[in-house]
Amino acid sequence: MNAATQPRHSPRESRDEAYNFAYLDEQTKRMIRRGLLKAVAIPGYQVPFGGREMPLPYGWGTGGMQLTAAILGAEDVLKVIDQGADDTTNAVSIRRFFARTAGVATTERTPEATIIQTRHRIPETPLHSDQIMVYQVPIPEPLRFIEPSETETRTMHALNDYGVMHVKLYEDIATFGHIATAYAYPVTVDERYVMDPSPIPKFDNPKLDMSPALMLFGAGREKRLYAVPPFTRVTSLDFEDHPFEVQKWAHNCAICGSHDSFLDELILDDQGTQSFVCSDTDYCAQRVNEGRTGQ
């Protein structure tokens, strides 16, 4: 598909009556909503929930899907992105799943969506307060790669004991001269819990801070959910002499010419000729519609 194609808005479909609305039974959805309320009340805290087996594999967005199923209403307009794009195979698959089981309208336009389920990106178009972002999370525990035991990490969170995380970041600086984390970059939420923002590039971290939209995170396999309520301080971990900074590109998007969006690198030929395009396909298409071009 050409990225410049007009994005689609699909009206409500008739839903598959063989399943409950949005697949999960009402009791399960209620259980998840209770978990979400707790998560919103304790920003950044990982709430265990009775995750269900979904008809998609673990690791492919089952946590995000369960949250979406729990909050989805008949009037909602759903957008699903994977790597910023609406038309990657898994985004298509999840969007179709809800169109089929909930019969909701779907869209590729960021401003039109009321719920945006995402894997690995936050849209470039600023979010507004009527929107909910649902993130698919593989490993919800930011301390997991430092301390493999769940019993230990839960205690560390309880005691606000995040020294090891700073030591890890310091060791990066000592070894490489920079903090060597490019995505799933840890953040502190509301000056309390250290949280994994899911594997979004650190480029997207600043979009979490004081966002007017509610941010919900679901990890299906690990059976954890957490949240960042609207207008909550979210700071990326750093040091005074090594402040947090985001990725920059020396190139512009080859399609829309954007110089401040996250760019995907493409290899065009055997000689390794590079080209760069926006990872957020909707943002890119809107700019093209406004008459902007790459060259």
Place this chain on the structure above:
Amino acid sequence: MYVAVKGGEQAIDNAHKLLAKKRRGDTSVAELAVAQIQQQLPLAVARVMTEGSLYDEELAALAIKQAAGDLVEAIFLLRAYRTTLPRFCASVPIDTSNMLLNRRLSATFKDVPGGQLLGPTFDYTHRLLDFSLLAEGDHAGPQTRADARVEACPRVLGLLAREGLIKEEADTGAPVADITRQPLEYPASRAERLQALTRGDEGFLLALGYSTQRGYGRNHPFAGEIRVGEVEVWIEPEELGFPISIGAIEVTECEMVNQFVGSASGLPQFTRGYGLAFGHAERKAMGMALVDRSLRAGEYAEEIVSPAQQEEFVLAHCDNVEANGFVSHLKLPHYVDFQAELELIRKLRTPAKEQAR
């Protein structure tokens, strides 16, 4: 003008059609019926039911057909279906002492009350390909005497327990959590652990059980008793006030007798590990029993040094639906994370290049 290489809805539809075609194979060969799988691949059906946590032979056979014989995929299909089923009640605990046995053996005593009952088994077969199976044929089974009866078979470990030689296992009557409804938290109760192990991957438990035999958390196991047969399932609906039988299921149960423990306060006793699976599934039940015992290391104040003794390690990684999902998700696009890493590694390499100059 650049055209992005992206998945499209059409491509997904076509991939599914290709899969259906591959599953069907050469149409000049008769299509496999679900009933054939149910009848002729009973061990595959048993594994799918056990790890799928749903006793339904027909649905398990359907899942095997739909999964083109990929059992982990079939287990996943059955689990996803199970999610949508309503729960009416929990059954009364099944009573395996009174099961209708078709196989029973003990490796700890040459003869036990009720005797050894070999039943259908691969044990003692020579693993020579039987080319006669290339053709179809009837296999009537051995001749039986009309007056043959299975004697009462009391549990072997019960005999040891009467003498106080093995740790008693008592039902505390505490409510049992359902790990498919409530998230597993550590440390888990034994009931939760056994649930996770029953759902756990047969190969993973086999390998971990094997590792304990080779010295990684050694606990001297003996196959105290393995029994395969049918047990009745009883439920006690609240409005009735008395239990009723709703049918029978085939199960495989394994009780391992393990190294004894002693303490200052008590005499030494053997300990046990427990395995239970739907259908005829000895390998699964034995692997599970070995791992159950090794996970009780803490309970018996044994040093925890090996993978099979570490509860979080075993329980967090034994589920093949979870493991397969997370490994297979590596096939999903990771352009954005990889781009972030590319940008980072180029940045980290810059000073090194300047130094080389």
